[in-house]
Amino acid sequence: MSFCTRISRLPRAFDPDxxxxxLAIVPELDGDxxxxxxxxxxxxxxLKFLIERENLWLPGALDDPEAAVDRLMAQLRETAPDLLPxxxxxxxxxxxxxxxxADLGGVWTLEKVTGMLTDFADLxxxxxxxxxxxxxxxxxxxxxxxxxxxxxxGGLVNLAMGKMGAHELNYSSDIDLICxxxxxxxxxxxxxxxxxxxxxxxxxxxxxxxxxxxEGYVFRVDLRLRxxxxxxxxxxxxxxxxRYYESVGRTWERAAFIKARPSxxxxxxxxxxxxxxxxxxxxxxxxxxxxxxxxDMRLRIREHKGLGGKITLPGHNIKLGRxxxxxxxxxxxxxxxxxxxxxxxxxxxxxxxxxxKLASKGWVPDDVAKALSENYRFHREVEHRIQMVNDAQTxxxxxxxxxxxxxxxxxxxxxxxxxxxLHTRLTEVHELTEGFFSPGQRGDVxxxxxxxxxxxxxxxxxxxxxxxxxxIFRRLRPEILKRLAETARxxxxxxxxxxxxxxLPAGVQLFSLFDANPQLIDLLLDIVGTAPALARHLSRxxxxxxxxxxxxFFTDWPGELGLREELSNxxxxxxxxxxxxxxxxxxxxxxxxxxxxxxxxxxxxxxKEASVHYADLASAxxxxxxxxxxxxxxxxxxxPPGRGAMVLGxxxxxxxxxxxxxxxxxxxxxxxxGVEYSDGxxxxxxxxxxxxxxxxxxxAISAPMAQxxxxxxxMRLRPSGTQxxxxxxxxxxxxxxxxxxxxxxxxxxxxxxxxxxxxxxxEEVEAFRQxxxxxPRVTAKIRADVAEMRNRIAKAKxxxxxxxxxxxxxxxxxxxxxxxxxxxxAGQPFRSVNHGLRAGVAIGWLDAAEATELLATYRLFxxxxxxxxxxxxxxxxxxxxxxxxxxxxxxxxxxxxxxxLETELHxxxxxxxxxxxxxxxxxxxxxxxASEG
Numbered sequence: 001m002s003f004c005t006r007i008s009r010l011p012r013a014f015d016p017d018x019x020x021x022x023l024a025i026v027p028e029l030d031g032d033x034x035x036x037x038x039x040x041x042x043x044x045x046x047l048k049f050l051i052e053r054e055n056l057w058l059p060g061a062l063d064d065p066e067a068a069v070d071r072l073m074a075q076l077r078e079t080a081p082d083l084l085p086x087x088x089x090x091x092x093x094x095x096x097x098x099x100x101x102a103d104l105g106g107v108w109t110l111e112k113v114t115g116m117l118t119d120f121a122d123l124x125x126x127x128x129x130x131x132x133x134x135x136x137x138x139x140x141x142x143x144x145x146x147x148x149x150x151x152x153x154g155g156l157v158n159l160a161m162g163k164m165g166a167h168e169l170n171y172s173s174d175i176d177l178i179c180x181x182x183x184x185x186x187x188x189x190x191x192x193x194x195x196x197x198x199x200x201x202x203x204x205x206x207x208x209x210x211x212x213x214x215e216g217y218v219f220r221v222d223l224r225l226r227x228x229x230x231x232x233x234x235x236x237x238x239x240x241x242x243r244y245y246e247s248v249g250r251t252w253e254r255a256a257f258i259k260a261r262p263s264x265x266x267x268x269x270x271x272x273x274x275x276x277x278x279x280x281x282x283x284x285x286x287x288x289x290x291x292x293x294x295x296d297m298r299l300r301i302r303e304h305k306g307l308g309g310k311i312t313l314p315g316h317n318i319k320l321g322r323x324x325x326x327x328x329x330x331x332x333x334x335x336x337x338x339x340x341x342x343x344x345x346x347x348x349x350x351x352x353x354x355x356x357k358l359a360s361k362g363w364v365p366d367d368v369a370k371a372l373s374e375n376y377r378f379h380r381e382v383e384h385r386i387q388m389v390n391d392a393q394t395x396x397x398x399x400x401x402x403x404x405x406x407x408x409x410x411x412x413x414x415x416x417x418x419x420x421x422l423h424t425r426l427t428e429v430h431e432l433t434e435g436f437f438s439p440g441q442r443g444d445v446x447x448x449x450x451x452x453x454x455x456x457x458x459x460x461x462x463x464x465x466x467x468x469x470x471x472i473f474r475r476l477r478p479e480i481l482k483r484l485a486e487t488a489r490x491x492x493x494x495x496x497x498x499x500x501x502x503x504l505p506a507g508v509q510l511f512s513l514f515d516a517n518p519q520l521i522d523l524l525l526d527i528v529g530t531a532p533a534l535a536r537h538l539s540r541x542x543x544x545x546x547x548x549x550x551x552x553f554f555t556d557w558p559g560e561l562g563l564r565e566e567l568s569n570x571x572x573x574x575x576x577x578x579x580x581x582x583x584x585x586x587x588x589x590x591x592x593x594x595x596x597x598x599x600x601x602x603x604x605x606x607x608k609e610a611s612v613h614y615a616d617l618a619s620a621x622x623x624x625x626x627x628x629x630x631x632x633x634x635x636x637x638x639x640p641p642g643r644g645a646m647v648l649g650x651x652x653x654x655x656x657x658x659x660x661x662x663x664x665x666x667x668x669x670x671x672x673x674g675v676e677y678s679d680g681x682x683x684x685x686x687x688x689x690x691x692x693x694x695x696x697x698x699x700a701i702s703a704p705m706a707q708x709x710x711x712x713x714x715m716r717l718r719p720s721g722t723q724x725x726x727x728x729x730x731x732x733x734x735x736x737x738x739x740x741x742x743x744x745x746x747x748x749x750x751x752x753x754x755x756x757x758x759x760x761x762x763e764e765v766e767a768f769r770q771x772x773x774x775x776p777r778v779t780a781k782i783r784a785d786v787a788e789m790r791n792r793i794a795k796a797k798x799x800x801x802x803x804x805x806x807x808x809x810x811x812x813x814x815x816x817x818x819x820x821x822x823x824x825x826a827g828q829p830f831r832s833v834n835h836g837l838r839a840g841v842a843i844g845w846l847d848a849a850e851a852t853e854l855l856a857t858y859r860l861f862x863x864x865x866x867x868x869x870x871x872x873x874x875x876x877x878x879x880x881x882x883x884x885x886x887x888x889x890x891x892x893x894x895x896x897x898x899x900x901l902e903t904e905l906h907x908x909x910x911x912x913x914x915x916x917x918x919x920x921x922x923x924x925x926x927x928x929x930a931s932e933g
Contacts (some may be wrong), residue, residue, distance in 0.1 A: 322425030638680020646757025
């Protein structure tokens with residue numbers, strides 16, 4: 001459908017004061033188009049001016065307005081530099097007229113209108129920049145530059161900010177630019193000359209667009225968004241700008257860079273600069289402190305512009321006033337700042353699409369996103385009509401009835417109808433956004449319930465040393481005390497919280513998180529009142545609270561493969577920065593580790609499930625980090641020689657059963673396959689290569705960094721223990737296991753599991769493991785070795801008493817030892833305690849009742865261990881368990897009292913120890929062979 005045809009179907013607004021002047025100046029137009037032109041011209045002196053100036057050109061443009069703009073832009077690209085200032089002004093008038101009629105006629109959507117205006121602004125900036133840079137080059141003022149440097153402006157780039165950056169320019173908008181140059185393109189000795197030349201070019205570009213001549217102007221140019229504009233030149237080196245943002249950049253500048261994009265000049269350099277700023281704009285943690293910053297900014301704007309008070313339409317600022325465009329933009333950008341660091345999907349420059357993405361991720365309710373989107377589009381339409389009247393960068397609704405009627409006319413509406421809708425929409429926006437930024441104060445009515453000295457002491461803690469943290473906490477404290485008063489034992493919970501706050505190194509981010517999500521206070525109180533060890537961990541790593549509201553905290557467990565895939569994707573987002581990847585892995589793992597603990601604490605996962613989840617997480621971390629270590633090592637020393645290497649997990653990791661504080665037993669096995677040296681910049685002999693690769697992997701996992709450690713690593717289970725090489729060749733591993741390994745080393749193989757590495761090598765090691773376990777053995781020797789091992793452990797490690805779940809007669813370590821022995825004697829590849837004990841029954845060494853007794857004992861002690869590792873960092877005892885911890889322990893073990901649980905632990909350990917002793921003295925009812933294995 002043609003432009004003219006579509007216009008003919010629209011309701012038309014007429015200004016009776018205009019008469020037939022518009023028809024007289026455009027006789028070529030048919031009646032329908034002329035009616036639109038008359039209505040537009042009568043309501044807008046500026047549009048009437050454009051119609052009068054461009055009337056001979058309009059008819060062809062109306063057939064296909066987009067093609068007409070494209071032709072205009074093509075003509076501009078061919079314009080000589082000396083004719084460009086005038087040509088740009090003529091083109092701007094024509095684009096403004098086409099855009100206005102396409103907008104008023106409903107032919108172009110809001111996005112098309114703003115996009116077309118922005119496209120023209122981009123071209124105008126590019127052409128102006130090329131012209132001024134070319135002049136500098138001709139005058140030999142730009143060191144080393146040639147004609148080839150003109151398209152990239154000699155390394156200078158315009159970063160479009162605000163609505164231009166978002167491709168959402170107003171009808172009569174100024175353009176906000178930050179002009180930077182890539183100083184690396186110039187020799188250090190030429191830096192000052194290049195800088196002076198590029199500053200001149202920037203000023204001349206701005207003048208070419210901004211200055212008002214007899215032909216008008218192109219765009220008003222605003223360069224004040226650059227760093228510290230009062231003292232810095234209009235064009236800065238990128239390195240200087242980067243230092244500024246890293247050191248003193250403020251939240252409003254972070255928000256501004258959400259919409260930033262390179263628009264003219266050296267676009268590649270501009271994009272590289274924006275990528276360097278990503279850590280400044282997008283924080284790794286959920287940045288709820290941005291809410292207060294945005295709220296403070298809103299209040300300052302209101303105070304400065306005098307925009308407080310009730311909503312009244314005459315003179316209301318549709319952009320900055322209550323319920324206006326800026327409120328929606330602040331709401332959207334603040335939510336983006338909060339969560340965009342963790343979810344790149346939310347980093348959208350465009351307001352309406354960003355709202356929909358926030359809604360899809362659960363950060364904004366769907367109905368709120370829909371309402372704000374509709375209101376934003378409506379507000380922008382009104383804004384355009386206001387600016388069409390006189391081509392003024394104003395956002396104020398007219399103060400007179402006639403003025404409001406004129407805006408209604410341009411929108412094809414009755415004045416009263418428009419005013420009513422405007423008031424309704426402004427009010428709705430204000431109500432939806434005000435509650436987010438300023439949720440109101442809470443009365444501190446519970447303060448008298450708690451120790452006043454402790455309450456006063458809180459404000460001396462490190463977390464409250466900044467005024468900002470103190471302000472947020474004072475606003476938050478009534479809600480904390482209210483929820484404390486509602487706990488089962490308020491005084492005990494109060495003191496536990498005191499310990500948490502005392503250990504908290506900083507508070508702004510965490511307090512902001514609680515301020516925006518009060519439900520998290522309940523979780524904190526649950527943790528500090530139940531699991532002091534987890535609370536201490538939280539006080540040192542409070543950022544992991546982000547995970548609770550990150551969207552997946554209460555979803556189904558993803559399993560080892562799901563975790564591995566997620567972490568691999570997260571690490572891929574670090575763009576090859578090795579140290580950042582390792583720190584990111586630590587932060588990610590802590591969040592998932594916290595999730596396992598909270599799910600266990602709240603009964604969402606059993607002890608058995610938590611044990612598997614801890615193991616899944618550890619396996620996923622090793623599996624995702626190992627390729628990054630290999631890749632980083634490869635850049636220096638070349639790819640792994642031969643078939644490569646694999647990581648073998650042993651102990652609890654191999655058996656897929658860990659607790660909250662487990663370390664990882666690992667072995668690295670490699671097969672150089674006859675290749676003697678690596679092929680890289682710094683080649684290494686194969687043995688040295690894999691030894692150093694292994695050391696690099698251990699460091700990557702266990703070294704303390706900004707985010708702490710991933711895991712402690714224990715490699716003492718490798719062949720020859722600490723005396724042997726840190727990496728073991730496949731040949732050496734096989735030879736050792738076949739000819740030299742002790743019985744305990746074959747017992748360790750019963751729980752070995754390939755974690756990551758060359759798949760063929762993993763399969764070969766697993767096949768070899770099974771072949772070793774299936775070898776015939778002299779059972780009497782095995783029993784004697786295990787009995788001796790049991791005695792040596794008992795002498796070397798003292799039990800912590802009845803509550804010690806691992807060490808001591810009949811406890812976990814002894815049951816595991818017997819289970820592994822059963823597995824070895826049965827020649828089976830089982831890794832779990834359950835399957836091992838059942839294998840003992842299958843060969844007739846245990847009877848079913850004994851196996852059931854041992855397994856029940858093991859599971860009870862396992863529950864005790866998992867609970868206690870979550871609760872405390874000290875040895876378990878009844879006196880060390882608080883009220884919340886007792887409830888957790890009794891719930892998990894299904895006991896009524898600690899005394900009853902203590903009695904059962906004592907009795908079960910005694911019975912299990914007796915069964916183990918009798919079993920080790922008992923012959924295995926099978927034919928023994930001469931082989932000693």
